[in-house]
Amino acid sequence: MTGGYGAGRFSRGIAWATVLYLVLPITIVLPVSLTDQRFLSLPQEALSLRHYANIFASPAWLAAIGQSFGLAVVSTLLAVAAGTLCAIGCWRLSRRASDLVRVLMLLPLIIPSIVYAVGLYRWFGKLDLLDRFLGVALAHAVTGIPYVVITVSAALAAFDPRLEQAARGMGASLGQTLRWVILPRIAPGIASGAIFAFIHSWDELVMVLFITSRQVFTLPRKMWDGINENLDPTMAAVAMLLVVFTLGLLWLDGALRRKRAA
Amino acid sequence: MRRDLGWWALLLPAFLMMTVLYIAPIVQVLAISVTEPQLGLGNYDRLLTNAGVQRVILTTLRIGLLTTGIALLLGYALAYVIALARPAAQRWWLLGVLLPLWISVLVRAFAWVTLLRRQGLVNQGLQASGLIDAPLPLVWNEFGVVVGMVHYMVPYAVLPMLASMREIDSRLLAAARGLGASRGTVFGRVFLPLSLPGVVAAGVLVFIFSLGFYITPAILGGGKTLMAAEWIKLQILDLVRWGMGAMLATVLVAAILATLAVFSRVVDLRRLFGARA
Structure with missing residues (x-):
């Protein structure tokens, strides 16, 4: 968009300041994580990796990382399975018929997680799912469905419905059509949805604060305690690892999107 | 209709998970708010009588509006620059x-x-440079909460505004320039009015996210600046006053749905939430 009209100096100034405000504070985590001191500070005399070594020597941190990873994998699988089928159903059915379902699938993005967490605390008490791996996995899966529905719907929007009709017309069953015609075409969209559902579970804290206590102790829960109790450079090292991990996942998503576009 | 049966079956897993594991717990929150400690609207009475609840609601609204205002201003400038940048530069900005x-x-x-x-580090830097003598109170107060919340919300403000700015026909801007309008006039009379739907959408999104935000206000408020979500957590996990917690949770959901309903004429909700991914 140009045509003799571009952004002026004033708006460019604010835009630059805003981007720096968005990005710079996060980068502070790197030098702090490499400090040679015992407290949160910039490195004084030398760079040190000892706070990273602390994480890998600590059974508590490793257990939390392992548990978060397991939860994220299980809840992502559930969310991807349910969300993908739902998006395909909504796509094929008339807009009016499936409108209610579409709105329903967006609710977890609209309703604050604190409200859901309060309800879960009571509901899971009845179902005996409090402080259980399965309970957290289910809660994260349900709230991860919207991300999958959104990305898969976007992928389906670019899919020619005549391919599906042709397959059915030549006698393919619904299952065969899904397996051989639809799913291969939208696989990159599903992968994107899976990545976002994974990040959602991996980062989720509010529900975990309500429905877990000792048996399930995730990485965000451990970080939350760390921030509220003892602010030490180990936290910065964990934060740095998380940033690198998230950047890796986003890079993967970008690579998949480029592949889809090609 | 029979032909469609198989497609309807595809919706079933997600629909069941959603109703049993999502809708049911939330409906239960609404139910608790009128049944505990006793049946009736007693909990809602506190909205009118309890100064503590009123203070929390006012704080939440004040911080929510402030956050929305600042995030919209910063986000607008950012979206504006991105929309007018060359494609290669756009990618870096995004x-x-x-x-x-x-x-x-x-x-x-x-x-x-x-x-x-x-x-x-900010206080250390300012003190080392001699600008201040004593450390400034930058966090564990309302200032810190707003800084952290705006930081979280700016991207959510940028995306809907950018989407709406990208739909503006650049020939209109060129035409206005060609007809002799100054840059300021082109912006004020052409660009700004055309981008307003995006501004409203972004405002709604940021405001409803701000109302129910928990983690950032809880950490950066340090227990002194109480917003709705943290107050609900206190009622339920620390004071075990389920009725009060559920009441404010219900009010929160009602406020969010009301905001969406009011603006649903101007804003395409599905697009708003789809814009995220």
């Missing part, structure tokens, strides 16, 4: 907006605490 969006909210809150606390 990276700067989207990266923070996906970085863990805990990591971001931690970074802000590191920077803003009394012995934090």
Whole structure:
């Protein structure tokens, strides 16, 4: 968009300041994580990796990382399975018929997680799912469905419905059509949805604060305690690892999107 | 209709999970708010009589509006520059907006605490440079909460506004320039009015996210600046007053749905939430 009209100096100034405000504070985590001191500070005399070594020597941190990873994998699988089928159903059915379902699938993005967490605390008490791996996995899966529905719907929007009709017309069953015609075409969209559902579970804290206590102790829960109790450079090292991990996942998503576009 | 049966069956797993594991717990919250400690609207009475609840609601609204206002201003300038940039530059700008969006909210809150606390890097820097004698109170108060919340919300403000700005026909701007309008006039009379739907959408999105926000206000408010979500957590986990917690949770949901309903004429909700991915 140009045509003799571009952004002026004033708006460019604010835009630059805003981007720096968005990005710079996060980068502070790197030098702090490499400090040679015992407290949160910039490195004084030398760079040190000892706070990273602390994480890998600590059974508590490793257990939390392992548990978060397991939860994220299980809840992502559930969310991807349910969300993908739902998006395909909504796509094929008339807009009016499936409108209610579409709105329903967006609710977890609209309703604050604190409200859901309060309800879960009571509901899971009845179902005996409090402080259980399965309970957290289910809660994260349900709230991860919207991300999958959104990305898969976007992928389906670019899919020619005549391919599906042709397959059915030549006698393919619904299952065969899904397996051989639809799913291969939208696989990159599903992968994107899976990545976002994974990040959602991996980062989720509010529900975990309500429905877990000792048996399930995730990485965000451990970080939350760390921030509220003892602010030490180990936290910065964990934060740095998380940033690198998230950047890796986003890079993967970008690579998949480029592949889809090609 | 029979032919469609198989397609309807595809909706079933998600629909069941959603109703049994999502809708049911939330309906239960609404139910608790009128049944505990006893049946009736007693909990809602406190909205009129209890100064503590009123203060929390006012704080939540004040911080929510302030956050929305600042995020819209910063986000508008950013979206404006991105929309008018060349495609190659757009990609870099967008990276700067989207990266923070996906970085863990805990990591971001931690970074802000590191920077803003009394012995934090900002205070150290300012003291070392001689600008201030004593550390400034930058965090564990309302200032810190707003800084952290705006930081979280700016990307959500940028995306809907950028989407709406990208739909503006650039020939209109060129035509206005060609007809002799100054840059300021082109912006004020052509660009700004055409981008307003995006501004409203962004405002709604940021405001409803702000109302129910928990983690950032809880960490950066340090227990002194209480917003709705943290107050609900206190009622239920610490004071075990289910009725009161559920009441404010219901009010929160009602406020969010009411905001969406009011603006649904102007804003395409599905697009608004789809814009995120």
